[in-house]
Amino acid sequence: MTTSPTPRVTIKDVAARAGVSKGAVSLAFNHKPGLSEATRDRIFEAARELGWAPNLAARSLSSSRVDVVGLAICRPAQLLGLEPFYMEFVSGVESVLTERSCSLLLRLVRNVEEEVGLQDAWWRGKQVSGSILVDFRADDPRVPAAERLGLPVVAVGHPSLTGSLTSVWTDDATAVTEAVGYLAALGHRRIARVGGAAALGHTSIRTAAFDEAARALGIAGARQVATDFSGEAGARATRSLLSAARPDRPTAIVYDNDIMAVAGLSVASEMGLGVPGDVSLLAWDDSQLCRLTHPTLSAMSHDVHGFGADVARTLFGVITGEGPGSHPVPTPVLTPRGSTAPPKV
Amino acid sequence: MTTSPTPRVTIKDVAARAGVSKGAVSLAFNHKPGLSEATRDRIFEAARELGWAPNLAARSLSSSRVDVVGLAICRPAQLLGLEPFYMEFVSGVESVLTERSCSLLLRLVRNVEEEVGLQDAWWRGKQVSGSILVDFRADDPRVPAAERLGLPVVAVGHPSLTGSLTSVWTDDATAVTEAVGYLAALGHRRIARVGGAAALGHTSIRTAAFDEAARALGIAGARQVATDFSGEAGARATRSLLSAARPDRPTAIVYDNDIMAVAGLSVASEMGLGVPGDVSLLAWDDSQLCRLTHPTLSAMSHDVHGFGADVARTLFGVITGEGPGSHPVPTPVLTPRGSTAPPKV
Structure with missing residues (x-):
């Protein structure tokens, strides 16, 4: 210029x-x-x-063609490579974009304020036709920013976090309640949860639901630990939980993703504890990892690839003028495999 | 328009x-x-x-600012989400792009011809300042296409495959030779390799190096199987190799990535074979997965995140006018862990 x-x-x-x-x-x-x-x-x-x-903007307006969709992710680069969730999510988004000859503009940001500035620049500079927003927090500044800009977005998060934006979301509270109920039905009374990053909205929803489910079932020995979703953090949390004296040691652990559950399985083995004999483990998301371990991991199965595809399809709807909406995707379902069983008496 | x-x-x-x-x-x-x-x-x-x-092009020219870098990947969307390699590679690329306020334009393509058309459109439409090209094949049409366009690119592949393009590459032949030599030094004489997609240039290089290393060491019982890099394909290949009658059954298996080695470990367990007692397993790439299994997986360690970062830095050099070059990155090194040992006599 x-x-x-x-x-x-x-x-x-x-x-x-x-x-x-x-x-x-x-x-x-x-x-x-x-x-x-x-x-x-x-x-x-x-x-x-x-x-x-x-002029890309004129081209896009005159032909109603959508070329590029934006996605900013607020995670350290090193961590992004370690979590199966995001790659499966991105692969699901790409599966829909590819059908429509559309590309994904991907950027890692350090914080949500940086993302607000980035989405602003992308939209005003006509570099994207719309964006996917992920990892919502309470009072997320992206909600008023997207509303003010008129940026077509799909917010991946519970409607309680995403204001007037079109949202695609998973009913995490119901899934957590089912997970705790299943472990309690097997006879577990000391149940722990190794959760994700505490600042994220969906982590808070799961934390509250876990407490509520434990209370409703009269389970006093329920504990929760926050992590950064990495395998290493999951291993540390598991080691700490399983190092408790026998009467306090959890007999079942629920994880917020699958890589932490795989790490937990390895820690149990390192500590000489049998799975599921001494401790039951229940993973979340359920990528192929859960079927590649021995024993295989029981999981709250969530079709993350399909979730990404749903988000992309919903965004095309928003871009072409559909009104705001709230779209729940199927709730994660319990898939019992080899890592869960009744506790030893 | x-x-x-x-x-x-x-x-x-x-x-x-x-x-x-x-x-x-x-x-x-x-x-x-x-x-x-x-x-x-x-x-x-x-x-x-x-x-x-x-006008994005004018802005980019006048300020020498690089905004967007392109990357097309030719894999089915579903498979992309399952392979740790690409997410770690992308996370390494992003770690450098983020420092320079630059985004990655990501697209899945069905074949190399589609990528040629896409890179052409991206470059002529001024949507990218340069591109990263991956998964080279013999006589790859992207080489003459990039030369003709004058598109600034970094080719991720061996110089024998990438013509006059600036390349960043791993010395796969040397690494394969080291892997086979190590297993032979442990005493293994029936060694198998579960390789990647046969059409890819770096797979051919590894295949030839494996045959050559086996010949040089006088190992008659060397076998190779091609897969699509997925855990499921790795499991099938391992099941087939380990189903051979005892005198023909390999006592050591090398894999072309880590997810297939994890799958192989699970198959050995399912078939009642001890690792490393009955069969030694050696992974490739070495993401955190290899340290989360039990036993932990020996691997040819390759810093994939750092590799992605090197590629991005090299591309910035090409975009700002550095002449063509060939940049080897550190050769994968053997990291022995719990899954390799001398064969039982």
Whole structure:
């Protein structure tokens, strides 16, 4: 963006230089069939020589075509690579974007304020047609920011956290209640939960639901520990829980994802405790990891790939003008495998 | 891109309508400090009303600022979510992009021809400043396409596959030779390799190196199986290898990634075979998974996160005009853990 008064090159100049119609230039830049390779090359060559590029915003408005969808994730880069959840979520989003020749603009941010500035710049700079917002917190500043901008978004989070934004969400409270109820039905009275990052809204919802379920079932020996979702943090939390004196040691542990449950299984083995003989373990999300361990891990199964696909489809609806809505996806369901059993008496 | 002769709106019109200088509009759209919130809002409001957006290409050229880097991956969406490699690689790329306020434009493609068209459209449409190309094959059409376009790229692949493009690569042949040599030194004579997708260049390099190493060591009982890198395929391959009659059954298996080795460990357990007593397993890449199993998995350790970061840094060099180069990253090194031992006699 220079401030010197250079004359602006238009599509007409490009067409004239390439010796074709403006429609042909449009076809070439929209990557559509109907032109010979030689003609396309001539058009692109002319555009390069003149320094012309289509106005992406105008292109997007005139053809109602959605090219790029934004996603900012607020996690340290190192941690992102370790969590199966995000890659499965992204792969589900991509499965829908690919069908529509659309790309994902992905960015890691350090905090939610940085994301607010980024979404603002992406939208005003016409770099995205809409965005997916994840990891909601209480009083999330992205809610008023997206409302003020008129940015088409899908908020991945419980409606209690996402204000007037269209939301796609999982009923975590019901799933936690089912998990605790199942372990209690097996006979467990000392049940622990290794939870995710305490600042996240969905973690708070699960924490409250776990306390409530334990209270309702009259389970006094319920404990919860917060982590950062990493395998290492899950291992540390499990080691600490299983190091308690025998009468206080939990006989069942629920995890907030699957990588922490895999780590927990390894810690039990390292401490000479049998699974499920001495301690039952219940994972969450249920990627292929849960079926690759020995014993296999019982889990609250959540189709994360399908969840990502639902989010992407809902965003296309928002971009094309559908009104705001709240879309629950199927609640995670209990999939019992080899890691849960009644406690030894 | 309409063909009706609408007059083109310029930055001057936006400045006039907002009652500010062109420099102020530039500051606002480049997301730079120095303007009050009210002024910024007025500028964006004026730009929206007039339907104006900065020419991203001009902005990028005038400020030498790199905003977006492209990455297309040719894998089924479902598989992408299951392989730790790509998420760790992407997280390494993002760790460098984030430092420079840059985003990653990510797209899944069905085949390499689709990627050629996509990179062409991204570059000519000025949507990216450069791209990362991965998963090279023999006679890869992306090499001449990138050369012809003048697209700044980093090719992640062995120089024998990437032509004149700047490459960042791992010496897979040396690493395979070390892996086979180590297992042979332990006393193994029936060694199998569960490899990746046969069409990929780096798989061919590993396959040839495995055969060569076995020949050089006089190991007759060497076998190789190709897979799609998924845990399920790794489990099937392992089940098939371990179902051979005892005298033919491999006593050691090398895997092309870690998720397949985890799956292999589970299959050995399911078949009642001890690891490493009955069969030694050696993983590749070495994400945290290898330290979470029991026994822990010996691996050819490769810092995939650091590899992604190196690739991103090299791409910034290419974009800012560094000449072509070939950049080997550290060769994967043997990290012995609990899953390898001498064979039972």
